[in-house]
Amino acid sequence: MMLNADDFFNAKILIVDDQESNVTLLELLLGETGYRQVSSCMDATEVCALHRKHQYDLILLDLQLPDMDGFQVMEALKTNLNDPYLPVIVLTAQPGHKLRALQTGAKDFISKPFDLIEVKTRIRNVLEVKLLYKKLDNHNKLLEQQVLERTAELRESEARFRSLTELAADWYWEQDEQGKFTKVSGPVLDMLGIKVDSHLSDNRQAEVPEWDKDQRAALQSKIEARQPFLDFMLRRTHSDGTQQQFRVSGQPMFNENCGFVGYRGIGVEVIEKS
Incomplete structure (x- = not known):
């Protein structure tokens, strides 16, 4: 199961950071790299609703957010049963937060201040896993649907066959x-x-x-x-x-x-x- 360039560049990415300068920098970097569907959000309380609506392939999530920090956002994202794979890379300047973020469910982390090569590499690596997971899930759903359709066809064919044989x-x-x-x-x-009936009344065969x-x-x-x-x-x-x-x-x-x-x-x- 292979991925091509369009698979990566058409991936839906959400940037979540309350610092406008960080959002602008990441949007510029991702746009120059070739990613076509990049959006942003500065309000952490809106992330879950946005993800349920758009099913992002990757969320770049700052941990230091007002009202609701990144750890709370990840816990809330886990309740989305339509997406068992949590596609989150956390953004943090705190070394001690990295291990906790991974234990909470993040797939990777990007250190602040940003190293542009690191940002590109980590984003592509996590996207590759997510997109392969997504393709496999779609493939399995297609196979399951084909099996259901084929089973229905066989049952209909068998019923038709039985009906014809009973007539003939x-x-x-x-x-x-x-x-x-x-x-x-x-x-x-x-x-x-x-x-x-082996129990005949006159005991005779x-x-x-x-x-x-x-x-x-x-x-x-x-x-x-x-x-x-x-x-x-x-x-x-x-x-x-x-x-x-x-x-x-x-x-x-x-x-x-x-x-x-x-x-x-x-x-x-x-x-x-x-």
């Missing part, structure tokens, strides 16, 4: 890698002769029609080979000699690691017209 077939089913049914739509269990062994063996070989099958014919015979025929189609399912996870398919009962 007597049943739709999904099975896991062990062959157990995980999803069924339509009378698939009854049509395949699968009984879910329900009649299970006999499937054609050759057809079942051929189908099983396809399943074991993880092959799709289309319009595969299956026939079963009831105890009274009547027969039913089914036309089934299925395809294997695989996960993102190409691991087999089961089958999905559709089926219809074939009824011969008299």
